[in-house]
Amino acid sequence: MAIFKNSHPLNIPGPLYTDLSCIDCGTCFHLGPSLFQENSDDKSVVIRQPSSLEEWKEAKRAILSCPTNSIGVHEAPDSFKTIDPELPLRIDDNVFYLGFTARESFGATTYFIERPEGNVLIDSPRFHPLLVKELEKRGGIKWMILSHQDDVADHKKFHQHFGCQRVIHADDVNSDTADCEHILEGPGPFELDSELKIITTPGHTKGHVCVNYRNKYLFTGDHLFVDAKNQTLVASESVCWYSWSIQIKSIEKLLSEQFEWVLPGHGGWMNVGLSGGDEKLQFLLNNALC
Numbered sequence: 001m002a003i004f005k006n007s008h009p010l011n012i013p014g015p016l017y018t019d020l021s022c023i024d025c026g027t028c029f030h031l032g033p034s035l036f037q038e039n040s041d042d043k044s045v046v047i048r049q050p051s052s053l054e055e056w057k058e059a060k061r062a063i064l065s066c067p068t069n070s071i072g073v074h075e076a077p078d079s080f081k082t083i084d085p086e087l088p089l090r091i092d093d094n095v096f097y098l099g100f101t102a103r104e105s106f107g108a109t110t111y112f113i114e115r116p117e118g119n120v121l122i123d124s125p126r127f128h129p130l131l132v133k134e135l136e137k138r139g140g141i142k143w144m145i146l147s148h149q150d151d152v153a154d155h156k157k158f159h160q161h162f163g164c165q166r167v168i169h170a171d172d173v174n175s176d177t178a179d180c181e182h183i184l185e186g187p188g189p190f191e192l193d194s195e196l197k198i199i200t201t202p203g204h205t206k207g208h209v210c211v212n213y214r215n216k217y218l219f220t221g222d223h224l225f226v227d228a229k230n231q232t233l234v235a236s237e238s239v240c241w242y243s244w245s246i247q248i249k250s251i252e253k254l255l256s257e258q259f260e261w262v263l264p265g266h267g268g269w270m271n272v273g274l275s276g277g278d279e280k281l282q283f284l285l286n287n288a289l290c
């Protein structure tokens with residue numbers, strides 16, 4: 001629970017507030033860009049109070065998704081309790097944003113693919129009862145694909161509850177993930193089934209992987225991010241833990257992939273409306289290297 005007496009002094013007055021425990025993960029700015037903003041002290045502040053049901057939904061989504069419980073509603077009316085935050089949140093077709101981010105993974109963005117062949121989680125959110133109930137209603141989880149060692153959060157709890165098969169590359173396995181059911185070895189690519197392809201993209205970490213679902217949705221973990229303001233893709237040397245020169249090669253590798261959506265492990269996602277080999281994709285990926 002956020003603590004009202006520790007509210008950030010620059011919140012716009014009103015019931016919705018952030019407190020000083022914020023770790024600046026960016027989740028709330030992405031989910032409610034008209035309500036939350038990053039302040040110069042690297043904390044989130046409320047810049048406008050919600051004024052419609054849709055905005056209250058955004059606020060509730062941010063409250064549930066904040067990894068540190070740093071967002072609250074002071075003296076929330078009963079009507080707030082009944083608002084449906086619509087999590088998981090549909091992005092496109094059967095691909096959803098999960099919310100409920102985990103502190104251990106610095107609020108990493110995780111995704112859900114709902115499909116008759118078995119549902120998929122891309123990276124691990126927080127094991128929260130509301131989310132677990134939603135996933136149960138949708139048929140549970142068959143695969144949990146871990147893009148890299150940073151974003152594994154509550155993977156053990158999800159495995160114990162749903163019996164999902166966890167997938168991670170051997171080069172990112174540590175004592176916490178050594179019991180994962182599928183440990184990938186070598187450069188790949190690996191096909192879990194006809195729709196799910198795993199591409200090794202070392203750089204951010206040695207065993208980092210991206211997932212291409214149906215040659216349409218590319219889940220990029222911390223390999224490649226979206227710069228929504230400039231409508232382009234970015235990679236970051238400042239958060240490259242293994243090798244930047246190898247990460248550059250891994251970005252070039254994506255030029256031969258087909259995809260239309262980029263869904264990263266932090267911040268927002270983007271429909272790039274492109275497929276592999278396209279000149280504009282080349283431009284975007286080159287831009288990511290700048």
Ligand code: SF4
Nearest residue numbers: 022023025026028066
């Ligand atoms: S979601 Fe929480 S931790 Fe992340 S920026 Fe917002 S208030 Fe801070």
Ligand SMILES: [Fe+2]
Nearest residue numbers: 148150204222
């Ligand atoms: Fe990471």
